[in-house]
Structure formats: C-alpha cells, structure tokens
Amino acid sequence: MTPTSDELHQLLQRSALLDTALTRFVPNSFEGVSDRIASSRIMCAVGFEHAESVKILIANDNFTSAISLLRLQYEALVRAVWLQYAASDKVTQRLMGEFTHEKAKQADRLSMMTQMLQELEGKAPTNIMNLLLQFKEHSWKPLSSYVHGGIHVLNRHHKGYPPVLIHQTVRASNSVSLILAMHLAQISGERRQIVQTSVLQVTFADCLLESHAQTVAKHLIIKPVKRTTEQ
Numbered sequence: 001m002t003p004t005s006d007e008l009h010q011l012l013q014r015s016a017l018l019d020t021a022l023t024r025f026v027p028n029s030f031e032g033v034s035d036r037i038a039s040s041r042i043m044c045a046v047g048f049e050h051a052e053s054v055k056i057l058i059a060n061d062n063f064t065s066a067i068s069l070l071r072l073q074y075e076a077l078v079r080a081v082w083l084q085y086a087a088s089d090k091v092t093q094r095l096m097g098e099f100t101h102e103k104a105k106q107a108d109r110l111s112m113m114t115q116m117l118q119e120l121e122g123k124a125p126t127n128i129m130n131l132l133l134q135f136k137e138h139s140w141k142p143l144s145s146y147v148h149g150g151i152h153v154l155n156r157h158h159k160g161y162p163p164v165l166i167h168q169t170v171r172a173s174n175s176v177s178l179i180l181a182m183h184l185a186q187i188s189g190e191r192r193q194i195v196q197t198s199v200l201q202v203t204f205a206d207c208l209l210e211s212h213a214q215t216v217a218k219h220l221i222i223k224p225v226k227r228t229t230e231q
Contacts, residue, residue, distance in 0.1 A: 040183075
C-alpha cells in the first residue's frame with residue numbers, strides 16, 4: 001500500500017467542499033415529478049454517495065476498494081442519464097413502483113452499461129454524451145481490472161500505489177460528480193443551476209482531472225431541458 005501524504009490530505013479536504021456543493025443539486029424530495037425524472041435524480045444521489053465513499057476509503061489507505069468504487073460511481077452516472085433519455089416509460093414506472101420480488105427479477109434484465117451508452121446515442125445531449133464516452137475511453141478497462149481482480153489490482157496492491165494514481169482517482173471521482181451535477185442542473189430546467197455548475201468548475205479546477213476539466217468547461221454552458229408531459 002501507499003501511505004497518504006499532506007498533499008493528498010489537502011486534495012481530500014478540497015474535494016469534500018466540492019462534494020458538499022454538488023450534492024445540493026439533488027432535490028430534498030422526489031415527489032411531484034415523473035417517474036423518469038425521479039429515478040434519474042435518485043441515481044445521481046447514489047453517484048454522489050459513491051463519490052463520498054471513494055474519498056473516505058482513500059483517506060483510510062484502502063486504495064484498491066476506492067478505485068473499484070469509482071467504476072460504480074461512473075455506472076450510476078450512466079444509469080442516471082439513461083433513465084432520463086433512453087429508458088422506456090414502462091421501465092421507469094416499474095423501477096419507481098412498489099418493490100416486489102417479481103419486479104426485482106425484472107429489473108435484473110435492465111440494459112448493461114455498454115448497451116445503455118449505445119441506446120443513448122442520438123438521445124442524450126451532446127455535451128453529456130461526449131463526457132460519458134471520454135471517461136469510458138480512458139478509464140473503463142483499468143477500472144474493470146480492479147473490480148475483477150486483474151493485472152492492475154494484483155500489481156498495485158502488491159507493490160504499492162504511486163501517489164499520482166491516487167490523486168488521479170480523487171480528481172476522476174470529482175469530475176464524475178461534476179457531470180452528475182450538470183445532468184441534474186440540465187433536467188431541472190433552471191438556468192441558475194446551470195450557471196452554478198460553471199462557477200464550481202472554475203472554483204474547484206484544482207480538484208478535477210486537467211484534461212477532463214477542460215472538456216467539461218467547453219460544455220458547461222448548456223440549455224435546460226424543456227419540460228414535457230413525457231418527462
């Protein structure tokens with residue numbers, strides 16, 4: 001393993017401030033909106049919980065588990081966007097309905113991550129879609145190696161984790177959280193929230209992956225989603 005450093009502690013403290021600011025985009029109540037919007041918002045809340053847990057694990061030097069959890073955070077983001085733009089009404093209604101054993105079995109047949117991304121093509125906003133695909137291209141295979149006990153986890157857990165890798169994990173988690181907030185702001189239909197995500201991106205640029213932050217910055221000024229009866 002690799003012990004935490006003062007520099008990492010400072011990054012974690014800044015990240016905690018960012019997490020607090022971003023989780024405010026999740027409404028206190030999911031009542032009064034469609035099953036589609038409610039389910040998408042709930043998955044965003046799940047993504048923020050994973051983000052907090054990533055940092056808690058890293059603070060306790062549990063780096064292998066933290067990196068593995070980053071993949072779950074990204075999957076929560078993809079699911080949230082998929083529920084909003086690609087899932088059928090039948091699926092969102094079933095997910096938000098009464099929880100039963102039979103419905104749980106049906107939910108097990110939901111689209112997997114790669115299929116969700118394919119189904120989102122041409123449906124999700126371009127700015128969000130570009131960010132999802134960019135993250136998958138650069139991070140999916142190594143993250144999967146950690147989840148499934150591949151070469152990455154065997155090598156790093158045995159020989160130790162370079163500080164740069166741990167710092168990148170924290171920044172990657174923060175970048176995913178920022179996209180979660182962007183998605184929530186967009187489906188809220190409130191321009192004020194969209195502007196707030198832009199401000200936070202600038203304020204906490206030191207907590208994001210540099211290349212990812214630049215990409216996010218290009219796409220932050222986006223139009224709110226128009227409310228329709230289908231949402």
